[in-house]
Amino acid sequence: MQRIEHRACFGGWQHVYRHTSATLDGEATFAVYLPPQAEQRACPVLYWLSGLTCTEQNFITKAGAQRYAAEHGVILVAPDTSPRGPGVADADAYDLGQGAGFYVDATQAPWASHYRMFDYVSNELPALIEAQFPATRARAISGHSMGGHGALVVALKNPGRYRSVSAFSPIVAPSEVPWGQKAFAAYLGEDREAWKAWDASALVANATERLPLLVDQGEADEFLSTQLRPDRLREACEAAGHPLDLRLRPGYDHSYYFIASFIGEHIAHHAAALKG
Numbered sequence: 399m400q401r402i403e404h405r406a407c408f409g410g411w412q413h414v415y416r417h418t419s420a421t422l423d424g425e426a427t428f429a430v431y432l433p434p435q436a437e438q439r440a441c442p443v444l445y446w447l448s449g450l451t452c453t454e455q456n457f458i459t460k461a462g463a464q465r466y467a468a469e470h471g472v473i474l475v476a477p478d479t480s481p482r483g484p485g486v487a488d489a490d491a492y493d494l495g496q497g498a499g500f501y502v503d504a505t506q507a508p509w510a511s512h513y514r515m516f517d518y519v520s521n522e523l524p525a526l527i528e529a530q531f532p533a534t535r536a537r538a539i540s541g542h543s544m545g546g547h548g549a550l551v552v553a554l555k556n557p558g559r560y561r562s563v564s565a566f567s568p569i570v571a572p573s574e575v576p577w578g579q580k581a582f583a584a585y586l587g588e589d590r591e592a593w594k595a596w597d598a599s600a601l602v603a604n605a606t607e608r609l610p611l612l613v614d615q616g617e618a619d620e621f622l623s624t625q626l627r628p629d630r631l632r633e634a635c636e637a638a639g640h641p642l643d644l645r646l647r648p649g650y651d652h653s654y655y656f657i658a659s660f661i662g663e664h665i666a667h668h669a670a671a672l673k674g
């Protein structure tokens with residue numbers, strides 16, 4: 399593991415590391431923010447999954463989350479959004495391939511050999527964080543758009559592993575919208591039955607743990623009705639009796655300006671769950 403960035407931030411440290419990932423079969427990059435409390439004791443961890451076109455940099459440079467993590471004594475971990483490198487399959491599009499891993503474990507060529515972001519985020523990354531940093535095993539997860547969907551799916555598919563989950567502007571029903579259909583057809587194949595195991599709105603129906611979902615959504619989001627469809631998650635949660643706190647925010651779009659406006663509320667929500 400090699401440290402490639404190290405900056406003082408709100409009394410703690412913002413680091414970026416690169417390591418060799420067995421799961422992704424190559425080099426992987428992640429950011430980790432250690433709050434000042436981590437100098438004295440182990441702290442709980444909030445994982446953040448970013449959206450299409452992002453690296454680990456978008457969240458740490460645009461969301462302003464470190465201020466709140468320092469206040470609450472929470473470690474922030476933000477991985478890159480896909481495997482990368484010259485030997486890794488890619489597409490000539492912003493919504494497929496490198497930068498668009500969708501947090502699934504691909505089953506189809508040429509993606510299956512490296513595109514295992516679900517396994518990486520669920521298993522290898524937390525094991526590494528808990529072994530190498532002053533982290534407790536109390537975990538929370540959040541994310542934005544593709545990563546908001548990733549956070550919901552990682553929590554729903556790993557009952558008991560996360561104390562809380564939240565999302566900003568998530569793609570809640572990827573099987574039903576163009577971004578998700580394109581990615582799932584490539585990574586998982588054309589059999590739509592197989593997609594259900596990776597679709598948050600489908601997973602809610604049979605969830606074995608009713609972990610409350612906190613979702614923030616801007617009403618002026620340019621992708622709201624075409625790609626995000628929070629109405630589908632609301633319907634699925636109502637049908638299953640799954641707790642959902644869907645906060646619709648007039649005037650806010652899909653950008654990090656929206657995330658920066660409400661990340662403090664999300665970190666306070668996670669910090670309360672992580673303390674218990």
Ligand SMILES: N[C@@H](CCC(=O)N[C@@H](CSC=O)C(=O)NCC(=O)O)C(=O)O
Pocket residue numbers: 448449450451452456460492542543544545652653654
């Ligand atoms: N065509 C657009 C799409 C890219 C975009 O909006 N990416 C979002 C996430 S969208 C869903 O996952 C994002 O987080 N962008 C990075 C940022 O820092 O804002 C385009 O390429 O502009």
